[in-house]
Amino acid sequence: MGELDVVILSRLQFALTAMYHFIFVPLTLGLSFLLAIMESVYVMTGREIWRRMTMFWGVLFGINFALGVGTGIVMEFQFGMNWSYYSHYVGDIFGAPLAIEGLMAFFLEATFIGLFFFGWNRMSKVKHLMVTWLVALGTNLSAVWILVANGWMQNPVGAVFNPDTMRMEMTDFVAVVLNPVAQAKFVHTVAAGYVSAAMFVAAISAWYLLRGRHLDIAKRSMAVAASFGLAASLSVVVLGDESGYLSTEHQKMKLAAMESMWETEPAPASFNIVAWPNQSERRNEFAVHVPWAMGLIGTRSISKEMPGINALVDSAERRIANGMRAYAALERVRADAGDREARELFAQAWPDLGYGLLLKRYRDDVQNATQAEIEAAAFDTVPQVMPLFWTFRAMVALGFYFIGFFAFAFWLVSTGRLEHSRRFLKVALWSAALPWVAIQCGWFVAEFGRQPWVIEGVLPTFYAVSGLSVLDLVISLLVFFVLYTALAIVGFRLLLKAIRKGPEEPDASGVQVAPDAPEAHAGHAALAAH
Known part of the structure; x- marks a missing residue:
């Protein structure tokens, strides 16, 4: 039981830091491209208001980026602190994309962010625009390499186990980079980040419109957010479908658990809209089906059956x-x-x-395991079905809500009715946090659904932890919780202060100077420290 406590606490600590960190990452991904779009309009039209928009949203981007840096650095050290055997076992593969992310993408991003803030009055319009696009490129390159690493954990390709070194070793770097699971995760994740940034801009713009402040910037920002958000929300659903299809090939148990599909579904498989899973009895108390839907989503055919949880447990017994x-x-x-x-x-x-x-969870001499122990280990491959089932449906429901929201926003903007639709503006304001709810649900499904594996089919989670005591983990967990909560509070206060202040107004001559607010310097200080 003590060993399991160490595993649970190690998982909880990494989950805590990862979910805090991913409050800031999606907004960074999306806002970087929105800044590039806004500044492109400024350069093409020469209209000063688009420069003011870019500078205002840039301040919010800088605060968010600084918080993302502060919460993200610790995560990489946790692999050595809490998951040392994992680091030994797969360091040759997992470390490569992380190193590339740090050396290439992140430094590219951080360097050009400095030029973005301090180069407004020192570079030409075109050169500064190039810097802004490079910020967006660097931001998204960071996501590529992180998701290549995570995708390999979901689908470990291009590597073999070396019995002489007792660790996994890379055999094909190209296969690791072009891993279809990693590519699908990348486009799905960044599209979700674009949705979150679009909703962030829409919500703040709605707040200004409701209060009658900065109307010129708010209306244009809402127009950009509606267009960008509609394209991104449609992409999220399409790319999420691709992720589901790949799960049919590479993570059958995760998909079966997400659908609470205990028995193998004959072709074409039905989809459970609502179900109440009973894990102990390996069945659903009740379920509402949609015929054919799961077959079309999971296999893209009407002729392939989908294996259920019980059949996959039998397969796990054979593999054990x-x-x-x-x-x-x-x-x-x-x-x-x-x-x-x-x-x-x-x-x-x-x-x-x-x-x-x-x-190994049941005995050290694996080769002498009893049939009962084999059966127990096989059922361990089933993640907790109830939270997966409902979390996945919450994420999907929010995905379709975003499509409807941005489509309606686009229609209001296009027809000139935005300012008069106060009810919609209030809905936009109260929808600000929903993309983050959907994103955290998505990561929960991806990571919790992979259990009991830290690397799918290769390394069990309980086998990958460091030899720490429960007390060590409790203390470090409390320290991280307090530190990350304090960072989040400070960050949100800085964001709210910058939002309440609003965009800088032009002086009497119509000239807009670069912002010199404390909020901006908070981001600059964090970048300089990094």
Whole structure:
């Protein structure tokens, strides 16, 4: 039980820091492109109001970016602190994209952000616009490499286990980078970030319109947010469908749990709109089906069946049995490195070694596991169905809400009715946090649905933690909670102060100077410290 407490606390700490960090990341991804769009209009038209818009939203971007940096740096150190065996086991593969992200994308982003803030009166319009687009490019390149690393955890390709070093080693870097799961996660994640930024701009613009302040900037910002948000929200749904289809190929158990599909569905599989899963009895108390829908989403056909949880548990039993053979062969190789027969046996069975390691939760001598222990380990491959099922549906419902919201906003802007629709403006204001709710739901589904694996099919989560005590983890968890909460409060106060102040108004000559507010310097100080 003590070991499981260490695992739970380690997972909780990483989840806490990751979810705090991802409050700021989506807004950074989306606002960077919105700034580039606004400044492009300024350069093309020469209208000063678009420069003012870019500078105002740029201040909010800078505050958010600084908070993202502060909350994100610690996460990479946690791999060594709380997940040291994970770092040893897959460091050759996982470390490569993280290093590229830090050396190339992040420094590109941070360098050009400095030029963005301090270069307004020192560079030509075109050069500054190039800087702004490079900020957007660097921001999204950061996301590429992080999601390549995360995608490999979901679908470990381009790597093999080396019995001599006792770790996974990369064999094909291109396969890791072009991993279809990673690519689908990237486009889906950044599109969700674009939705969050569009809603952020729309909500603040709605607040200004309701109060009758900065109307010229608010109306234009709402127009940009409505157009950008509509395209992004449509993309999220389409790209989310692609992620679901890839789960059918690479993460069948996650998909079955998300749909509370206990029994194999004959083609074409139906979709459970509502269900009440009973994990202990491996069935649903009740369910409302839509015929054919899951087959079309999950297999893009009407002729392929979809395996249910119970069938996948049976498959896991077979893989565990093969993993036991791999483990036994590995023990022989470690005892005698020249045992060719053992090496051949291991080469055939090693892809299921991770399934054999699931038995480590029940006994150390894996090769002597009983049938009851094999069955228990096989059922461990089933994540908790109830939270996955409902969290996924909350995310999907919000995705369709965003499409309707931005479509209606686009119509109001196009017909000149925006200022007169106070009810919609209030809805926009109160919808500000909803993209973050959807994004956190999405990450919960992605990461919680992968359990019990820290690397799908390769390394069980409980096997990857560091040898820390419960007290160590409780203390560090409390420290991180207090620190991250304080950062979030400070960040939100800075954002609210900048929003209440609003855009800088031009002086009598119509000249707008670069902002010199304390909020902007908060972002600059964090960048300089980094």
